[in-house]
Amino acid sequence: MTEFVDVDVRPILRSGGEPFSVIMAALAQLKPGQGLRLYATFKPIPLFAVMADKGFAYTANELDDGEWEVLFTPADLADAPVPPSQPLDIWPDPVIQLDNRDLDPPEPMVRILGAAEQLAPGQTLSALLRREPVFLFPHLEKRGFRWLGGFTPDGSVYELTVRAPA
Structure with a gap:
């Protein structure tokens, strides 16, 4: 059973702040097997891809008043096939x-x-x-x-x- 660390960014969002650095700092402190329970004022869709890249699956639950609880659980990658090597995707300079x-x-x-x-x-x-x-x-x-x-x-x-x- 996954143990979750709670991160409530609703006060940051309500005051107009950006919680990304707080979320990433909490993520960096997780111990192996721990997950992150995030509370937000909206469904944090852009964060899902970021967390997937870091090896976390998510379950999102809408709370009262349109607020959200999202559980980020370490994805079990032990049985997943290893993808073939791909060349580094280098982006061109901005035009x-x-x-x-x-x-x-x-x-x-x-x-x-x-x-x-x-x-x-x-x-x-x-x-x-x-x-x-x-x-x-x-x-x-x-x-x-x-x-x-x-x-x-x-x-x-x-x-x-x-x-x-x-």
Whole structure:
């Protein structure tokens, strides 16, 4: 039976903050076999792919008032087939660079989506933002775009790279 460490990011989200670094810090402290129980004010869909890449499966349960409890459980990979080696996926330098730090929502998302539609297959764009664009990620995925992102070491800027489908 998995032991879960609770992480409640609802206060951070309600105050307009970005909880990603708190979640990743808690993840780094997990002992082998432990899982993460996350409480959020919305269903954290972009986090599911991040956690899957780190070897965690999820179960999401909607609570009262549209809030969510998500259990991230270590995936049992012992019986999974080993995928064949694949060449390193190197992304090209961005052809579009956006600085959205001075824009208020939803303008950064609108601007990034508009610029992304101008990319040729396989091209990338980069964007600087004040916060993690969690509401943008599902829109990018729906359109077939891939993305990488994270905060600078000082936590002041979110750097996002978007790649057009090849």
